[in-house]
């Protein structure tokens with residue numbers, strides 16, 4: 597497993613991190629035994645970065661991580677968690693929401709204490725605000741609160757995870773030095789971060805965590821037009837209506853572009869996400885030992901060729917209804 601620098605925090609983080617949403621729930625049946633074995637296997641293979649959130653099973657993902665880390669004597673494993681905006685309210689936040697209502701100081705403190713407890717830690721490596729709106733860039737009071745927690749020695753790094761529709765929304769905050777890291781969607785379909793985000797992250801020493809490199813599993817290459825998602829799997833909505841058919845058709849075109857140059861579609865998808873130097877770690881969602889092994893192995897393979905990366909750029913997909921039509 598290769599490592600990369602995590603921005604100005606200077607941590608050496610594994611190129612493949614562990615995306616810990618599914619082990620908390622929301623992806624259909626998931627046994628705790630599989631989750632624990634998968635996490636141990638990834639850590640055995642050199643993964644030293646885990647991304648979780650309070651929202652993943654209402655603390656379940658954090659508690660499973662704490663249990664696994666207690667069972668091990670690893671040199672250093674970095675755990676990034678996320679605090680959601682206060683409910684009730686829109687997700688992602690509406691441009692009319694006041695940051696003082698969604699991330700007030702007393703609420704953030706209560707939430708900080710909650711992650712310290714569930715992760716069994718005295719200090720959290722990285723706290724990310726789970727979502728954001730550009731409307732708050734001019735007055736990011738919640739980040740001042742997190743800086744206060746940092747000074748108190750309760751958190752090491754401060755990050756934000758981008759809202760789903762707006763991957764370049766945090767660039768101003770990065771330029772103004774507010775952020776140690778940003779979590780962003782960057783994959784063969786979603787290439788908007790190449791516009792401003794990736795160069796700005798590099799220039800300003802911001803750690804970059806790439807999420808959804810497998811497009812919520814479509815770039816795992818296993819979905820077909822007949823795939824049915826079980827109850828309790830958020831993909832019933834994500835791939836609802838004709839979205840599944842349209843996505844699978846596009847994945848088949850991507851498979852043709854890859855040909856025999858890479859082992860399979862998920863390998864190519866992870867390598868595509870790892871290709872920019874600005875990226876610190878890519879965190880595929882991992883729910884079993886086989887996925888831990890396959891995904892971690894990607895870092896040991898040669899990087900994707902410039903030529904294939906360029907050809908894959910053609911598969912960029914602006915996936916909103918307005919752009920793509922129905």
Ligand SMILES: NC(=O)c1ccc[n+]([C@@H]2O[C@H](COP(=O)([O-])OP(=O)(O)OC[C@H]3O[C@@H](n4cnc5c(N)ncnc54)[C@H](OP(=O)(O)O)[C@@H]3O)[C@@H](O)[C@H]2O)c1
Pocket residue numbers: 614615616617618623647648678726727757758779806807808809810811812813814815816817818862879880881882883887890891
């Ligand atoms: N707003 C946010 O901040 C936010 C949002 C989303 C995700 N995240 C973070 O980013 C992480 C990654 O995103 P994600 O889990 O949503 O989506 P993803 O990484 O794009 O897809 C993960 C899914 O793909 C399948 N998969 C994994 N490895 C595979 C392989 N080698 N071959 C084929 N299929 C494979 C698994 O599902 P099956 O086994 O069911 O096929 C897995 O649950 C999350 O776990 C979470 O930590 C953050």
